Structures are given as structure tokens and as C-alpha cells.
Amino acid sequence: MAIVLEARRLVKRYPGVLAVDGVSFAVAEGSCFGLLGPNGAGKTTTVEIIEGVTPATSGEVRYFGEPAGRRFREESGIQFQHTALQDFLTVRETLELFRSLYDRGADLDEIIDECSLGDLQHRDNRALSGGQRQRLLLAVALVNAPRLVFLDEPTTGLDPQARRNFWALVERIRERGTTVVLTTHYMEEAEILCDEIAIMDAGRIVAQGSPRSLLESHYPNVLIELPVEDVRDALGGIEHRVVEARGVVEIPTTDVNESLRQLASQVHGLNRLRIRQPNLEDLFLDLTGHSLRA
Amino acid sequence: MLKRIWAVFRARNLEFVRDRGTLGWNVLLPFVLMIGLYFIFGDTSRPQYTVGVLQQADTVDETAHPFLATRYVRFVPLHDEDEAVRKVAHHELDLLLRLEPPAQYWVNPGSPKGYFVELALRETDPEGRIVKAEIEGEALRYVDWVLPGILGMNMMFSCLFGVGYVVVRYRKNGFLKRLRATPLTPLEFVLAQVASRFVLIIAITIAVFAGTAWLLDIRMEGSYWALLAVASLGAVCLIAMGLVVAARVTSEELAGGLLNLVTWPMMLLSGVWFPLEGASRWVIDLSKVFPLTWMLEAARAIMLDGAGLADVGVDLAVLTAMSAVFLVLGAAIFRWRPR
Numbered sequence: 042m043a044i045v046l047e048a049r050r051l052v053k054r055y056p057g058v059l060a061v062d063g064v065s066f067a068v069a070e071g072s073c074f075g076l077l078g079p080n081g082a083g084k085t086t087t088v089e090i091i092e093g094v095t096p097a098t099s100g101e102v103r104y105f106g107e108p109a110g111r112r113f114r115e116e117s118g119i120q121f122q123h124t125a126l127q128d129f130l131t132v133r134e135t136l137e138l139f140r141s142l143y144d145r146g147a148d149l150d151e152i153i154d155e156c157s158l159g160d161l162q163h164r165d166n167r168a169l170s171g172g173q174r175q176r177l178l179l180a181v182a183l184v185n186a187p188r189l190v191f192l193d194e195p196t197t198g199l200d201p202q203a204r205r206n207f208w209a210l211v212e213r214i215r216e217r218g219t220t221v222v223l224t225t226h227y228m229e230e231a232e233i234l235c236d237e238i239a240i241m242d243a244g245r246i247v248a249q250g251s252p253r254s255l256l257e258s259h260y261p262n263v264l265i266e267l268p269v270e271d272v273r274d275a276l277g278g279i280e281h282r283v284v285e286a287r288g289v290v291e292i293p294t295t296d297v298n299e300s301l302r303q304l305a306s307q308v309h310g311l312n313r314l315r316i317r318q319p320n321l322e323d324l325f326l327d328l329t330g331h332s333l334r335a
Numbered sequence: 336m337l338k339r340i341w342a343v344f345r346a347r348n349l350e351f352v353r354d355r356g357t358l359g360w361n362v363l364l365p366f367v368l369m370i371g372l373y374f375i376f377g378d379t380s381r382p383q384y385t386v387g388v389l390q391q392a393d394t395v396d397e398t399a400h401p402f403l404a405t406r407y408v409r410f411v412p413l414h415d416e417d418e419a420v421r422k423v424a425h426h427e428l429d430l431l432l433r434l435e436p437p438a439q440y441w442v443n444p445g446s447p448k449g450y451f452v453e454l455a456l457r458e459t460d461p462e463g464r465i466v467k468a469e470i471e472g473e474a475l476r477y478v479d480w481v482l483p484g485i486l487g488m489n490m491m492f493s494c495l496f497g498v499g500y501v502v503v504r505y506r507k508n509g510f511l512k513r514l515r516a517t518p519l520t521p522l523e524f525v526l527a528q529v530a531s532r533f534v535l536i537i538a539i540t541i542a543v544f545a546g547t548a549w550l551l552d553i554r555m556e557g558s559y560w561a562l563l564a565v566a567s568l569g570a571v572c573l574i575a576m577g578l579v580v581a582a583r584v585t586s587e588e589l590a591g592g593l594l595n596l597v598t599w600p601m602m603l604l605s606g607v608w609f610p611l612e613g614a615s616r617w618v619i620d621l622s623k624v625f626p627l628t629w630m631l632e633a634a635r636a637i638m639l640d641g642a643g644l645a646d647v648g649v650d651l652a653v654l655t656a657m658s659a660v661f662l663v664l665g666a667a668i669f670r671w672r673p674r
Contacts (some may be wrong), residue, residue: 094515094672111518119516125508142517181513 043105045189046091051100051274053086053244059149060086061097061245062282068189068237073211073221075235077228077321083244084224085122088191091222092119094200101298115144118187120178122224126166132177133162134186143185155213156180157206172203179210198228208233227231228321238321242329259327260319265292265300270311275307285324293319349518384452387413389423389433400434402458408452414436421640423449424472427610430456438465443472475639477552482547483634484607486540487627490566491573491601493536495594497578498528503590506581515671522666529574529662536570537563556641562634564644568654569630575661576626582668601625629653 046068050122053061061083068074084274089095093109104113105319126135133153140146151164156176161169169177175195192211196204204227211234215221225231230236232252248255266289272281279300280294290311294300297316304311340414382474388403388410393568394584395410397403403410422428423441429448431441436445440456442449456465505511514524540561547553555562562618578596584590605627609620633650636642644651 092516094512114516114518117516119513121507121509121513121516124513125505125510126513127505127510139517142514142519144518 045070045105046074046105046109046222047106048087048091049101049103051087051090051102052098053083053095054098055092060244064239064241064244064246065199066239066246066249068172068220068222070220071215071218073215073223073234074144075229075238076222076224076241077226077238078224078241079325079326083261084226084241085193086244087241088193088222088299089226091115092191093187101335110222113189113258116188118182118185118190119125120182120190120195122197124178126177126181128167131163131164132158132166132180134168135177136180140184141183142292143334148186149184152180155279156183156210172199172206173205175199176210179207183214189222192216192221192223194224194226196225196227198335204230218220219331227267228325232321240321240325240328242325247328248324254323256319256321259317259324260293262295262319263297264316264317264319264323265294265297265304266290266315267292267304267308267311271310271313273309275309277307279303279307290321292333354406362427364488366645384408384429384615385411385427387411387419387428387431389413389419389431390435393408402432402456405454405455405459408455412542420470422563423470424541424661425475425639426472427475431545432465439468440465441468441470443470445471445473472590476554478551479639480610480635480672481608482523482544482551482553483487483631483638484605486544486566487569487605487631487634488602489543489609490536490570490599490630491627493539494573495580495598497536497575498532498574498579499581499594500590502528502581503584503587504672507585507587509672512672521669525578525662525666525669528578528638529571531572533570536574540566540570552598553638557643559636561642561644561647565630565633565637565654566646568651568658569626569634572626572630572654572658572661575658575665582665583670584611601627601642604628626654629657 045065048064048066051061051064052059064083064087066074076087078084086095087265091101093114095101102113103108104110104116122255127138130138134142136149136152140149151315153159156179158173158176158180161173161177166174166177179192182192195206195211199207208230211221215234221230221234223234235252237251238255239246239247240255241247248259250258262275269283269288269290273291276290276292279292280292283290292300292304301311302315304314382406382498386408390412391414393412395403395412397410413427416433419428419431420441422444423431426449428445429442429446430452432441440453442453444450464510467521475559502511505514511524544553548555576597577594581590582591584593600621602608602620604624606622607627611622619655630648633647633654636647636650
């Protein structure tokens with residue numbers, strides 16, 4: 042599969058802050074690539090360097106093997122995390138404005154239909170709800186029928202229902218073969234949408250791969266969870282970790298039966314015990330020492 | 336309740352004080368304005384009458400004739416006889432005097448102030464050696480003279496604030512950043528802004544001019560097309576000037592301060608409200624850096640004196656040059672997003 046986008050040793054230095062510290066990755070055509078990390082990890086700065094709206098201190102961005110330039114702007118669509126639109130324009134007029142800025146253009150009615158904006162197309166864009174506005178911003182990112190779409194924290198602030206609707210929308214875009222680069226701090230979002238992820242912390246990529254391969258390589262085990270107050274000091278000799286944020290004790294194990302026998306002999310009352318697969322949040326905690334949503 | 340009001344009051348004050356640019360302009364603008372007004376209008380012994388003196392020299396020698404020592408009369412050296420005579424006809428000069436042989440003076444019999452200045456001249460020339468010439472001409476109504484100034488001022492505010500302020504707002508709220516991510520270039524964006532404001536302000540100016548001309552029977556000696564050409568070029572120049580101001584600023588309050596700093600001197604020193612003739616040399620020189628000065632000079636020449644485009648060629652050339660410089664500079668230093 043062709044490499045659509047390649048970031049090479051990107052560095053962004055602000056006075057006193059190294060926001061992006063040598064980030065490199067490649068995105069295959071048709072895939073969904075996720076940049077995962079907490080707020081302040083450098084995700085948005087990284088994608089803004091790639092998008093060309095923030096100059097890099099050093100490093101290089103290549104689009105289909107060539108330095109990203111006019112062709113990249115023409116063929117990419119961007120949904121910013123925070124952006125304003127021109128006031129006093131309707132949804133349709135906003136889309137017409139942005140489509141006019143590109144040589145290539147998609148069918149507006151198709152985009153309006155795809156993004157469920159049909160009933161809203163004549164409404165002033167300032168009068169949209171959070172979810173409607175996100176759909177409009179995605180539609181703006183699609184007006185040039187892009188081969189590559191950047192979605193920067195697209196579901197932040199949306200309610201669960203709106204978030205799931207948005208994910209379905211992104212899946213439809215992917216089905217057309219459009220490559221997606223997604224930044225998010227929602228691990229569930231990354232697990233559902235992304236073929237490959239790069240976990241960022243403090244401006245650096247600390248792990249990269251498919252969600253499944255990353256979890257399999259880091260966790261050959263499952264996790265047994267117990268509330269801290271049920272365990273107290275009864276875990277002598279059993280490897281464990283206290284997760285204060287969730288008020289639980291985690292016991293990693295590759296032999297659940299043996300671990301349960303051990304726990305039954307040491308802990309009174311296992312009624313609230315839970316066994317689960319490790320997820321990206323656990324991985325992030327292990328890799329960086331702090332929570333994904335910190 | 337007081338606690339909440341205090342908290343918001345304090346936060347707003349901190350915002351204002353920490354925005355150095357805004358604070359600076361808020362302090363500096365009134366200060367600079369007062370200093371400027373003091374120098375421009377600070378002369379309390381302002382003459383009541385204006386007499387033109389046709390001569391080669393750039394300064395009037397008070398000792399050349401007793402009349403030239405008359406108090407409360409401002410003697411302005413003039414070199415172009417036709418232009419000076421036209422000013423007498425329009426009541427812009429109360430009297431015109433030439434002491435070099437053949438000595439002569441021109442006065443408009445319809446001018447009350449001319450009548451009194453003539454009496455003073457006769458007092459110092461009892462033998463009547465200076466020959467009298469009468470120049471007929473209606474007094475130029477102030478409304479005829481000031482209309483181009485009012486329209487020009489409206490254009491100035493609309494162009495500078497309508498473009499400069501809006502661009503700063505676009506930059507601050509991220510809309511410019513969004514546009515940056517498209518194939519749109521800074522020059523394309525700048526030209527679109529110029530074109531948009533240009534069409535709007537010309538349409539508004541034409542409507543206001545037509546309405547005023549109909550209501551007040553405004554004097555129009557020249558060609559409407561020539562006037563439209565001057566207004567168009569002036570609008571382009573003022574819009575481009577607004578873009579230069581807005582090219583990098585990210586604070587709306589700072590933009591407001593900067594735009595005020597540009598517009599107020601233009602309003603006072605470009606001849607919007609009163610003629611600059613007789614003002615200090617440095618005021619006249621300073622006025623030449625403002626595009627509004629050139630636009631108004633050309634517009635008045637067309638409307639009041641019937642000048643053609645060729646007659647105002649210098650004004651048009653200066654406006655063209657200023658527009659080009661502002662446009663290139665604005666596009667060159669333009670920034671899509673806050674640093």
C-alpha cells in the first residue's frame with residue numbers, strides 16, 4: 042500500500058518549551074492513523090505542522106513521497122479542533138465558500154446528505170449545536186473530495202450519542218478509500234476507528250503500531266481488578282498495582298485460575314472482583330506513568 | 336454579589352493592563368492627539384482675514400508695504416495668478432495683492448470680509464497707487480466644500496475599520512487559520528478583501544452623494560466619471576492601508592487603537608473640515624503622507640473647479656503609488672494566525 046503521508050523528525054520549539062520532539066511516522070493510503078495522547082502531548086502541534094499552518098523548527102513532511110506543497114493543500118481536508126467560520130453564512134453558503142477555494146470539488150448535496158446536514162443547510166452556522174457544528178466542520182473538510190483528511194479531536198465535547206454518530210460518519214468516509222489522520226485523547230475512539238496508532242507524551246512518540254498488536258506485545262496477560270477497600274493489606278506475595286484514580290487494585294496474570302485461588306485464600310469477599318483485557322489507557326499508563334486524560 | 340462583580344472587574348482590568356499594546360495606545364493616543372492639536376490650533380492670535388500676495392519669494396516681507404503689517408490679517412505668499420484669482424472668486428481669499436509693478440489687487444464685491452480688508456488696504460494706500468480689479472464669483476458654500484471631506488471621511492472609516500478590524504477578528508477567532516489550510520494564498524485573500532469592501536463602499540458613497548446632491552443642490556463643475564475614478568482609487572488606497580495595519584495584529588483592541596491613530600490625524604490634517612491653506616508648513620507637509628489628502632484635493636478640484644483627470648494627474652499618481660506600496664507590504668507581512 043502506498044505511503045500517503047510521511048513525517049520525518051518533526052521538531053517544534055517554543056521559548057522554553059519543546060512541544061514536538063523528533064516525531065516521525067508514515068501513514069498508508071486508505072488507513073486511519075491515530076495520534077493518541079493527553080492534552081498537551083503535542084498531537085495538535087504535530088498535525089498543524091503537517092497541515093502547514095504551524096512552521097516546524099526542523100523536520101520534513103512528505104506527501105506521496107514529495108515535500109508537502111500545493112498538491113497537498115489541494116488534496117487534503119482538515120477539521121480543526123477549534124475554528125471559527127465566517128459569520129452570517131448559512132451551512133450551505135459556508136460549504137460553497139470553502140469548495141470554491143479548491144480546484145477539485147465534491148458534490149455538495151452528497152456531502153450535505155452524508156453529514157446529515159440536509160435539514161440544517163439553510164440555517165445560520167452560528168445557530169448549530171455542538172454535534173451539528175462538528176458535522177459541518179467535517180463537511181468543510183470534505184468539500185474538495187480529499188484523499189487525506191485530518192480530524193483533530195473531532196468528538197471532544199460531544200455527548201456519547203453524538204460521538205457514536207460521528208464515528209459512523211468517519212467509517213463511511215473511510216469506506217470511500219479516504220485516508221484519515223485522527224488525533225484524540227479518547228482511547229475508545231482510537232480503538233474503534235484506527236488501524237494504527239502512535240501514542241504521544243511530552244512531544245514524543247512512545248509507542249506505535251496497531252491497537253491490537255500494541256496491546257498483545259505489551260500485555261500477554263489479563264487484569265484482575267478489586268476495589269482498594271476490599272483488599273487492604275491482604276496481597277502479600279501477589280504482584281499488583283494500585284490505580285488511585287479509579288480506586289482499584291490491578292493484578293496482572295497469565296493464569297487466572299491460580300491467581301483466583303491465591304486471592305481466595307488471602308482476601309475475604311471477592312464479590313466485586315472483575316477480570317478484563319488491558320486497553321490503551323492501561324498501556325498509556327504503563328508507558329508514561331500518568332493517565333491518558335490527565 | 337459584590338464578590339462576583341469584583342472578580343470580573345479585576346479579571347477584566349488584568350486583561351486590559353496585561354495587553355501591553357492596547358494599554359499603550361489607550362494612553363498614547365489621547366496624549367499624541369492633544370499635543371498635535373496644541374501645535375495645530377494652539378496659536379490664539381489666529382488671523383481673521385486672509386490675503387494672498389502674488390510674489391516670487393516664499394515668505395511675505397512685512398516691510399515691503401505698510402498694509403503687510405496690518406494686524407489680524409494672514410498674508411499668504413502665492414505664485415500662480417490664475418489659481419489665486421480663482422480663490423478670490425470662491426471667497427477662499429478675502430483679497431489678492433500684487434505689489435510688484437503693475438501693482439494691483441483683486442477683490443470680490445460679494446465678499447463681506449473682502450470689503451473690510453479692502454478698507455484696510457485703502458487706509459495704507461491713500462493715493463490709490465494699487466489698481467483695483469473686481470472678480471465676480473459666488474461664494475463657495477461650505478456645504479459644497481465639505482461634502483467631499485465628509486464622504487472621504489466615511490470612506491476612510493469604512494475602509495480602515497471595515498477591513499482592518501475584521502481581518503484582526505478573523506485572525507483571532509481562527510478563521511484565517513482555517514483558510515490557511517486551503518490553497519488560498521495571502522495575496523488572494525487580501526485582494527478579495529479589497530474587492531469586497533471596494534464594491535460596498537463605492538456603492539454607499541454613490542448613494543450618499545446622489546442623495547445629498549439632490550437635496551442640497553451640490554455644486555458639480557467637473558465630470559462624474561472623473562470623480563468616480565478618484566473615489567475608486569482613494570478607496571483602494573485606504574483599504575490597502577487598513578490591510579497593512581491588520582497584517583499582523585491579533586488583538587481587536589490594539590487594532591482599534593492603531594486604526595484610531597491613523598484615522599484621527601487623517602481626519603484633522605487631510606482637509607476634511609477646513610482648508611489647510613495658511614496652516615504651518617510642517618502641517619501641510621505632514622498632510623501629504625495621508626492618502627485622504629490627495630483624494631480630497633482631487634475630488635474638490637473636479638467638483639468645485641471643473642478639473643479633468645489630467646489636471647489631477649499628480650494626485651492620482653500618488654494614490655496609485657501608495658496603493659501599490661500598501662498592497663505589496665500588506666501581502667508581504669501578512670500573518671494567518673497569532674504567533
